[in-house]
Amino acid sequence: GNSVTQMEGPVTLSEEAFLTINCTYTATGYPSLFWYVQYPGEGLQLLLKATKADDKGSNKGFEATYRKETTSFHLEKGSVQVSDSAVYFCALRGSSNTGKLIFGQGTTLQVKP
Amino acid sequence: EAGVAQSPRYKIIEKRQSVAFWCNPISGHATLYWYQQILGQGPKLLIQFQNNGVVDDSQLPKDRFSAERLKGVDSTLKIQPAKLEDSAVYLCASSSVGRRSSYEQYFGPGTRLTVT
Numbered sequence: 001g002n003s004v005t006q007m008e009g010p011v012t013l014s015e016e017a018f019l020t021i022n023c024t025y026t027a028t029g030y031p032s033l034f035w036y037v038q039y040p041g042e043g044l045q046l047l048l049k050a051t052k053a054d055d056k057g058s059n060k061g062f063e064a065t066y067r068k069e070t071t072s073f074h075l076e077k078g079s080v081q082v083s084d085s086a087v088y089f090c091a092l093r094g095s096s097n098t099g100k101l102i103f104g105q106g107t108t109l110q111v112k113p
Numbered sequence: 114e115a116g117v118a119q120s121p122r123y124k125i126i127e128k129r130q131s132v133a134f135w136c137n138p139i140s141g142h143a144t145l146y147w148y149q150q151i152l153g154q155g156p157k158l159l160i161q162f163q164n165n166g167v168v169d170d171s172q173l174p175k176d177r178f179s180a181e182r183l184k185g186v187d188s189t190l191k192i193q194p195a196k197l198e199d200s201a202v203y204l205c206a207s208s209s210v211g212r213r214s215s216y217e218q219y220f221g222p223g224t225r226l227t228v229t
Contacts, residue, residue, distance in 0.1 A: 004155070036220075043117075044156070044204065044220040089155050099144055099208055099216045100169055103155030 002027040006090050006104035013080055013111050021075040021088055021107045023064075029095035033057075033066050033073040036089040038106075044089070047075075080111045115139065117221035119205050125227045131193035134224045138186070138207030144168075145182055146218065147190050148204040156204055162188065163210070195228045202226070 007022040025031065035047040035057070048057030053068035062077045073090060090104040118137040126132050138145050143164050148156035159178065161169040164185035173180070177196070182188040192199055202225050206218040 043222040044206075046217060049217075091155070093216065099146065099218065100158050100161060101146075101148075101156070101218060103157070105153065105155050 002031065002092060002094050002102050004090050004092055004102055004104035006107050010108040010110055015082055015111055015113050016079045019077040019080045019109065023073045023075065023090035023104060025071050025073065025092050027092055027094060031092040031094050034091045034101065035064055035075050036091060038087045038089065040086070082111045082113055085109055085111045117205055117207055117219055119221040119224055121224055122222065123225050125229065126195055128197055128228050129194040131191065132195055132226060133189050133191045134203050136188045136205030136221060139219055141209065142207035143185070143210040144208045145188050146206040147180060148206065150202040150204055197228050200226055200228045
């Protein structure tokens with residue numbers, strides 16, 4: 001079945017450091033891929049998405065490229081801020097259904113000033 | 114535009130008791146989802162409704178969990194009787210119906226359930 005694997009956290013970085021959070025997936029067909037963010041005390045928010053191979057999703061300085069050849073969708077940001085501290089979830093929506101999301105286990109990011 | 118509303122935000126019960134959660138999706142959203150998020154894990158879909166019909170309930174523990182969506186708007190999720198392993202955050206999400214690429218899900222703040 002479909003699945004998502006994320007790098008384990010927590011990830012601790014200093015402000016302005018480069019961020020990479022790895023995400024790989026297993027799926028049949030052509031899934032859509034997402035990154036969601038959960039700030040402390042808040043609900044899940046969509047950060048970015050990509051719906052087909054080689055698409056790059058971007059938002060708030062974060063980027064991720066849909067790599068079908070490596071079945072990956074790594075999240076990157078060139079310079080993190082303290083306000084980026086949150087839990088990040090990689091997710092996929094299979095090509096054969098209407099909406100169900102399958103999530104990775106989440107990666108906690110802590111950015112120190 | 115109002116977001117997805119959920120209540121209560123927190124609930125503490127003893128095992129074998131029953132509990133119910135309520136969700137009000139974004140106005141006009143035909144699809145509603147209930148996810149279970151256990152601490153340290155990603156959300157897992159329990160049930161998906163399209164209007165008031167069930168699309169997917171394959172991971173719903175039907176011996177103790179039930180859900181309904183009357184009139185295709187609000188939804189309730191019930192657990193009876195609760196077990197310790199049901200301690201989790203229960204998330205409700207909704208999305209509009211349209212082209213597959215527009216099925217963006219909007220999540221509510223969740224209900225944190227603690228079973229003691």
